[in-house]
Amino acid sequence: MANSGSLTDLTIAEARDGLRAGRFSAVDLTMAHLHAIEALNPRLNAFITVSHSKALAQAQAADAALAKGDYGALTGIPLAIKDLFCTAGIRTTAASRILEPFVPPYESTVTANLLRDGAVFLGKANLDEFAMGSSNMTSAFGPVENPWKRLQDQDAVLVPGGSSGGSAAAVAARLAMGATGTDTGGSIRQPAAFCGLVGVKPSYGRCSRWGVVAFASSLDHPGPFARTVQDSAIMLGSMAGFDPKDSTSAERPVPDYEAACKRGVKGLRIGVPREYRADGMPAEIEALWQQGLTWLREAGAEIVDVSLPHTKYGLATYYIVAPAEASSNLARYDGVRFGLRKDGGELAEMYGNTRAAGFGPEVRRRIMIGTYVLSAGYYDAYYLRAQKIRALILRDFNDVFAQVDALLTPTAPNAAFAQGENMDDPIKMYLNDVFTVGANLAGVPAISVPAGLDANGLPLGLQIIGKAFDEETVFAVSAAIERAAGFTALPQIRAGQ
Amino acid sequence: MSLDPATIRRIASLSRIRVEEDQVESLQHELNSILGWIEQLNEVNVDGIEPLTGGAQMAMRMRDDVVTDGGYPEQILSNAPDRNGEFFAVPKVVE
Amino acid sequence: MTIYAIEGSTGPWEVVVGLEVHAQVISNAKLFSGSATTFGAEPNTQVSFVDAAFPGMLPVINREAVAQAVRTGLGLNAVIHKVSRFDRKNYFYADLPQGYQISQFEHPIVGTGVIEVELSDGSTKSIGVTRLHLEQDAGKSLHDQHPTKTFIDLNRSGVALMEIVSEPDIRSPEEAGAYLRKLRSILRYLGTCDGNMEEGSMRADVNVSVRKHGEPYRTRCEVKNVNSIRFVMQAVEAEAARQVEVWESGGTVVQETRLFDSNRGITRPMRSKEDAHDYRYFPDPDLLPLVLDEDWIAGLKAALPELPDAKQARFRAEYGLTPYDAGVLVAEKATAAFFETVARGRDAKIAANWVTGDFFAALNRTGATIETSPVSADNLGALLDLMADKTINGRIAKDVFEAMVETGKTPAEIVEERGLRQVTDTSAIDAAAAAILAANPDKVADYRSGKDKLFGFFVGQTMKAMAGKGNPALINETLKRLLG
Numbered sequence A: 001m002a003n004s005g006s007l008t009d010l011t012i013a014e015a016r017d018g019l020r021a022g023r024f025s026a027v028d029l030t031m032a033h034l035h036a037i038e039a040l041n042p043r044l045n046a047f048i049t050v051s052h053s054k055a056l057a058q059a060q061a062a063d064a065a066l067a068k069g070d071y072g073a074l075t076g077i078p079l080a081i082k083d084l085f086c087t088a089g090i091r092t093t094a095a096s097r098i099l100e101p102f103v104p105p106y107e108s109t110v111t112a113n114l115l116r117d118g119a120v121f122l123g124k125a126n127l128d129e130f131a132m133g134s135s136n137m138t139s140a141f142g143p144v145e146n147p148w149k150r151l152q153d154q155d156a157v158l159v160p161g162g163s164s165g166g167s168a169a170a171v172a173a174r175l176a177m178g179a180t181g182t183d184t185g186g187s188i189r190q191p192a193a194f195c196g197l198v199g200v201k202p203s204y205g206r207c208s209r210w211g212v213v214a215f216a217s218s219l220d221h222p223g224p225f226a227r228t229v230q231d232s233a234i235m236l237g238s239m240a241g242f243d244p245k246d247s248t249s250a251e252r253p254v255p256d257y258e259a260a261c262k263r264g265v266k267g268l269r270i271g272v273p274r275e276y277r278a279d280g281m282p283a284e285i286e287a288l289w290q291q292g293l294t295w296l297r298e299a300g301a302e303i304v305d306v307s308l309p310h311t312k313y314g315l316a317t318y319y320i321v322a323p324a325e326a327s328s329n330l331a332r333y334d335g336v337r338f339g340l341r342k343d344g345g346e347l348a349e350m351y352g353n354t355r356a357a358g359f360g361p362e363v364r365r366r367i368m369i370g371t372y373v374l375s376a377g378y379y380d381a382y383y384l385r386a387q388k389i390r391a392l393i394l395r396d397f398n399d400v401f402a403q404v405d406a407l408l409t410p411t412a413p414n415a416a417f418a419q420g421e422n423m424d425d426p427i428k429m430y431l432n433d434v435f436t437v438g439a440n441l442a443g444v445p446a447i448s449v450p451a452g453l454d455a456n457g458l459p460l461g462l463q464i465i466g467k468a469f470d471e472e473t474v475f476a477v478s479a480a481i482e483r484a485a486g487f488t489a490l491p492q493i494r495a496g497q
Numbered sequence B: 001m002s003l004d005p006a007t008i009r010r011i012a013s014l015s016r017i018r019v020e021e022d023q024v025e026s027l028q029h030e031l032n033s034i035l036g037w038i039e040q041l042n043e044v045n046v047d048g049i050e051p052l053t054g055g056a057q058m059a060m061r062m063r064d065d066v067v068t069d070g071g072y073p074e075q076i077l078s079n080a081p082d083r084n085g086e087f088f089a090v091p092k093v094v095e
Numbered sequence C: 001m002t003i004y005a006i007e008g009s010t011g012p013w014e015v016v017v018g019l020e021v022h023a024q025v026i027s028n029a030k031l032f033s034g035s036a037t038t039f040g041a042e043p044n045t046q047v048s049f050v051d052a053a054f055p056g057m058l059p060v061i062n063r064e065a066v067a068q069a070v071r072t073g074l075g076l077n078a079v080i081h082k083v084s085r086f087d088r089k090n091y092f093y094a095d096l097p098q099g100y101q102i103s104q105f106e107h108p109i110v111g112t113g114v115i116e117v118e119l120s121d122g123s124t125k126s127i128g129v130t131r132l133h134l135e136q137d138a139g140k141s142l143h144d145q146h147p148t149k150t151f152i153d154l155n156r157s158g159v160a161l162m163e164i165v166s167e168p169d170i171r172s173p174e175e176a177g178a179y180l181r182k183l184r185s186i187l188r189y190l191g192t193c194d195g196n197m198e199e200g201s202m203r204a205d206v207n208v209s210v211r212k213h214g215e216p217y218r219t220r221c222e223v224k225n226v227n228s229i230r231f232v233m234q235a236v237e238a239e240a241a242r243q244v245e246v247w248e249s250g251g252t253v254v255q256e257t258r259l260f261d262s263n264r265g266i267t268r269p270m271r272s273k274e275d276a277h278d279y280r281y282f283p284d285p286d287l288l289p290l291v292l293d294e295d296w297i298a299g300l301k302a303a304l305p306e307l308p309d310a311k312q313a314r315f316r317a318e319y320g321l322t323p324y325d326a327g328v329l330v331a332e333k334a335t336a337a338f339f340e341t342v343a344r345g346r347d348a349k350i351a352a353n354w355v356t357g358d359f360f361a362a363l364n365r366t367g368a369t370i371e372t373s374p375v376s377a378d379n380l381g382a383l384l385d386l387m388a389d390k391t392i393n394g395r396i397a398k399d400v401f402e403a404m405v406e407t408g409k410t411p412a413e414i415v416e417e418r419g420l421r422q423v424t425d426t427s428a429i430d431a432a433a434a435a436i437l438a439a440n441p442d443k444v445a446d447y448r449s450g451k452d453k454l455f456g457f458f459v460g461q462t463m464k465a466m467a468g469k470g471n472p473a474l475i476n477e478t479l480k481r482l483l484g
C-alpha cells in the first residue's frame, strides 16, 4: 500500500487506473482522504458534515465491484459534495441555520449520477449560505480557510472564494479528489481560480438542477471541481445528462469530454473580448491573460479581437435577476414542513421569526432586494429592464460566437483576499464575479484553469467561455492552456504536510 | 428611487422577515447603496427588446398523465417541526 | 328582460358581478407532479416532494392537464394561445408550500370566449369570458381540529385548476346562477371538470360592485371561495345590499377580499388576505414557455363531443321541442342521452313530456339519478310504444310507470301480470255503459234536458266500472250512441 500522502496527491485519472490495476483499494483511498479530513478540516472548515461510515461502506462496495470488473467511470473515487446537493439520508444544510436539521429523503440527480458511476462521498462541503457570496464568509457554519498562503504574509487567513468555497478548499488541500459545486454568478470558477483548481460551469441544462437547493433557478449551474482538466472532464461526464425531472434539462447526448481534452486548438478562433479589459485590472492579471493568448497562438489557434458591448451591465443585471428569483425560491423556508421553526403567536409572526433567525444577513438582504424589484410599481423599472438587458447580453454572445469558437478572459479581477477584506461594502464583494457572470446570464459553458501565480504566490485563473453545449471545445482550449502553463505550484496547507 | 423606512418595513413584511426597529436604518443604507449601483442599467437602451426569462432556449416538454409519485406520507412528514398525526401543524389561523 | 335592481333609499342600484371560477381539472396526476388527484384520500398520502416544496424539487407539466384546458377553451368558443407561460404568484400561507402558486398571469393558455345563458323569462344573454388559465391548487387548512393549531393536508396541493374568469357582464343573482349552471354543464360535457361543488372541485370567487344606472364601475369586493350555486346567488345579493348601505350612509366601499357566511347570509372581511395585494408575479424560471402544436390542438378539437348549445339547437330542429324543453333536456349530458334513447323512432314531444314530467318527478321523489334510475330509457320507450299501439291507455300508463319505478320491471311484464290491457271489446263496453245509464236515470234525464257537462260523468263512471282499462275513444262513441 502506498502511503497516504501519495494517495491523496493522485489525480482522479491516476487513481482510477491504480484502482483498476489493483495497486491499492478503494478503502485505502477513502481512508487516506478521511484521515486528511480529520487532520485538516478542523482548521480549514471545508466540510460541514463528514459522512465517515457511509463513505467507507461505499468504498467497500467499490472494491467489490472492482473485483468483479464491474466498474463505472468513478468507482472508488472519493469526492466532496457541496452541501447544496440533497443527499438521501445525509443532512443537507445549504450552510443555513434554516436548514440545519434537514435530512433529505431523496438524492439529487447529479449526485445520483455520481453514485451510479461508483463515486464515494466523503461528506458535505461548506459554502456561502444558500450559495450567496464570493468568499465563503456567509456560511452559518463558519468561514472556510483557503489552503493557499501569501508568501509575504503567512498569518493572513485567505478566503477560498465562493460560494463553493468548501468544495474548492477540500480539493486543493487534498481532502477530496474532486468536488461538486454550483455556479450562479461565478461560484465554481472564482473559487477554482482562488484555490488553483479547474472549475467547470457547463451549459445551462447540461447538469440537472433536480435536488439541488435552488438559489436562482435560471442561473444555477451544477458543475465539477478537480485538480486537472482531464479530471474535471471525467467528473462532468458523470454528472451531466438529460433529466426528465428538470423542465430546463437539455435532451442531448453527453459527449466524451475526456477525449475532447486531447483535441488541441489548431485552427480554432479564440476571441478576446475588449470590454473585459477593466480599468484598474492588476498588471499581473493582464500579463497572464496576454500569456494565455500567446500560448494558444503558439498551439495553433487564431486570436481575434471581439466585442461584448453589454459586459459592464452584466453584474447589475445579475443583482436584479438573482435576488428576484431567490426571494421566491426561498419562500418555502417557512418553518412548516422542514427545517427551523421559531414560534411566536400567530402564523405571520412564526414566519417572520423563523426567517429572521434562520437566514443570515446576506441572504436576508438579497431576499429583500428581490422582493422589492418584483413588487408592484417597481417590476418594470427593475426586473423587466434586467430581463431585456439579459437578452442583449445573450445577443452579444451569439454575435461573438458567430465569429469565434471560444473566448479567453481572466476568471477573477484579483487573487484570493483575506478574511475581513472586501466585507465593508456588499458591492465590492459583488465585483468578484464581474468576468464570470456573463456566462451565467447567457447559459454558455465556461471553465477556469489555473495558469500562474501572482507576486504573493497565489494562484490566478484564466477563463475559457464557449458556445452553448460546446463544452468539448472549452475542454480542448482549457487542456491546451493547462499543458502550456505547466501549473505545478501547491498550496501550503495540504494532506501529508 | 430611494427606499424610505416605511418601504423597508413593507418589504420586510412582504418577505416575512422580522426586522427590528434598530435594524431599519442600516438596512435602508445597504439596500439603497445596492439599488443606487443598479441604477446604471438605466443607461441601456432597451427599446423593442424582448425580455429573456431564462438560460434554456427551448419549448417545454410535457409529462404523461400517469401517477408515478406520492404515497409516502411518513417521508413527507418526517422533517416537520410540528405535526399532529398525519397532518402538519401550525399556529391556529383565523381566516 | 326583467331588470334586477336593489332599491335603496336613494333609488335603484345596478349590481355588477364578475365570476372567477376555479374548476379542478380531471386528470390522473397533478399539474406539475406525478402524485394522484383522487378525492378523499388519507391526509398527506397523495403528496410528492414536489407538492410539499422540498428543497431542490422542480415542476414538470402534465400534458393531459394542458389538453383539458385547451378542450375547455374550445368548448367556450375561446381563443387558444399557442404560446403561453407560467408565472409565480408569491404569497405566504400555511397550505401553500412553495410560498408561491404557479399560475398564468400575463400569458394565459386561453383568451376571450363567451357563454350563452337562458334566463327564467325565456330571454338569453351572452356573458363574456375574459380568459382561462392553468394553475396549481393549494393544500387544505383545517382550523377546527385543535384548540390552538391549524392542521395542514397537502393532498390537494398541486392539483391542476382551470381559473375561468368572466367579464363583469352579470347583473343579477339569477344571471350569476345561470352562468354557473351553464359553465358547469359545458365542463361536464367536455369531461374536463366534474363540477362537484360539494367536494370543492368547482369554486367561485364573486366580484361584486354596485352603481347607479349609467355610472362607470365603482369599487368592487371579492367574495372568495363560495362553494354552491345557491350561495353564490345569496352572496351577490348580500354583498350588493351591504355596498348599497355603505354608499348610501355616506361611506366608501374599500376594495377587499371577503368571505360569505352562509349561516348568517352575510359577507365579512377575510383576515388572512389583509396584506395580500402585492403578489410579485414573475415568469417561473423553473418552467419554459408552453408552446402548443397546431395539429395537436386540431386533434383535440376534432374529438370534442357535441356541446349543450349545439345539442339544444339540434333537439329543437330535429325533435321540434320548445327552447325550454330542449334547454332542460341538454343541461346534463346523461339526460340528453336518456331522452334521445326514448325519443328515437317515437313521438319526440310525448317523449319529452314523459322525461321532463313523470320521469324527473320520480327521480326527485326517489333520490335516484339517471345512472341509478330503476326505469331505463329503453323501458320508458317501451311504455310509450304500449300507448302508441293502444295496448294500454294514458291513464293506465301512469300506473304502469309507477310500478316500473317500484319494481324495475319492463312495462310489458307489468301489463301482463296485472292484466292492464286496454279493453277494446265493444260488447263489454256496451254492457258497462248501459249498466251506468241504467243506474242513473235522473242524470240521464238531466243530460237529455240540456246538461251536456254530465257526459264526462258517464265517461268517468264507465271507465271506473272497467277498472280504467276501457279504450277512451270507444267509451265516448258508445255513450254518445246510447244517449243519442
Ligand SMILES: [Mg+2]
Binding pocket: C020, C205
Ligand atoms: Mg380570485
Ligand SMILES: [Zn+2]
Binding pocket: C022, C135, C163
Ligand atoms: Zn386562481
